[in-house]
Amino acid sequence: MTTPYRRLDKRQAAVLLVDHQTGLLSLVRDIEPDRFRNNVLALADLARYFELPTLLTTSFENGPNGPLLPELKELFPEAPYIARPGQINAWDNADFVRAVKATGRKQLIVAGVVTEVCVAFPALSALAEGFEVFVVTDASGTFNELTRDSAWSRMTAAGAQLMGWFAVACELHRDWRNDVEGLGALFAGHIPDYRNLMTGYDRLTAGK
Template identity: 40%
Template structure:
């Protein structure tokens, strides 16, 4: 893969997961809770599989923790906790991004129209190329989510979904060091492709988790 590749690759970006916490989650109305959690987990675990630098952030963590399914992916990481709505206003976040040396950022967050949109717009203005994982994010209403996504796209953000992110980083099944983990993640999270793989394995008489 060339360094000027227009696609996301494991080594050309960093991931920021913004405020996937219980209060925000329970007030999401653009998606079901199950959809948001599942897609956020796929996104964060994808980054883990491919060793992508990943940052978790929270707001008022003493009142609401990071969703357990997200924190367990990197249990040693202490999320950057803020009081401000725009995580890009927190110098610790900016410092972390700069330390990665990456100019491409992938972001997902709750709510889409506030805690995701603000840092996306700010980081775009700062010269970063930003991708938004729309199905790992959620808003206070379907309209709030869609208007926020439209606004970010109009500003230059590039929309992507959690499974598209997973597939784009794998890209070629010849990369066997990650292929098994990618397949098992799709199966474990109950995706349509995962159920298809289970069926293929059944027909071929293979044990689950093999290729």
């Protein structure tokens, strides 16, 4: 009577980046800022690397919540960009849902700020409509462990799967032979320990 294994498929998945705005980021305290920034950019990079349809959305960008992280805008210049006029749950915005459905994808990879609202609300709505939802836990942030754990509990009870960005990348890629260089570059760019392994390896095998 368990949740079956829903496996990410790069032909079925889309990425939703919800409210990674400069003001809202100051609220995130359940994850250290250097790590969080790195994780968000890693998720964005993998979305591009796997050429997944990606949606950007923001809440009140001209108010205290602040603008979207400029890097995200730059990485996805062609992506649907829904600046919501007021809806807190992005799924309450018809343009957003339309854009999601326009991707034709049934697997939604979601991350955002703050976890229990900007991530959990659309995740729960999408699950209710039959989408498979994969929450990228380490690219989503919130006030503290209490609110994070509450959000995780609510989403998993409704059938969401929790994953870190590294697991998302690995499940999408399936086999290193699909592109060793590309996946390696993605990891080297966002995992210092992996980068160090590669640097050390390259040095030792340089003359071989």
